[in-house]
Amino acid sequence: MIEVEIEEKLYNRFFRDVKYENYKKERCGILVGKKINNELYRITDIIEDENPISQSPFGVFRSTEHIYPELIESIKRNPDTDYLGEWHTHPHGPDSASFIDKLSIKTMIKNPIYGNINWVILLIISKKTENIIYFFQHRRYIIGKLSIL
């Protein structure tokens, strides 16, 4: 079982502007944190792409350039952390990753431009209190659990 921890205060940042949640477009970004052991990971920062390449109620594609400088800053503040994975919202559902979501993560893992990573966490925020964690390794994935501390 893969468990991913996040402090509640940080988790709540996914739900800003919650008033318009149901009408909003998908939002996306990256997760920063650390691997505690093979089964436990901790999110220590979330970075949002405020200006994605494309954004609609049913899809979002982020730009690497928008986020990279913030990732570097985040790692400087907490040198024992690193890129952990991706997050995006599904304000209109479903409560799971789409075929395209899974395919794009698998493509990332295989792409040498992302470095030597062989695993990536994907967090889907579906509704205010619902979320799902995927842990991708190589070409496969398993479902994990998000623990809000």
Ligand SMILES: [Zn+2]
């Ligand atoms: Zn999605």
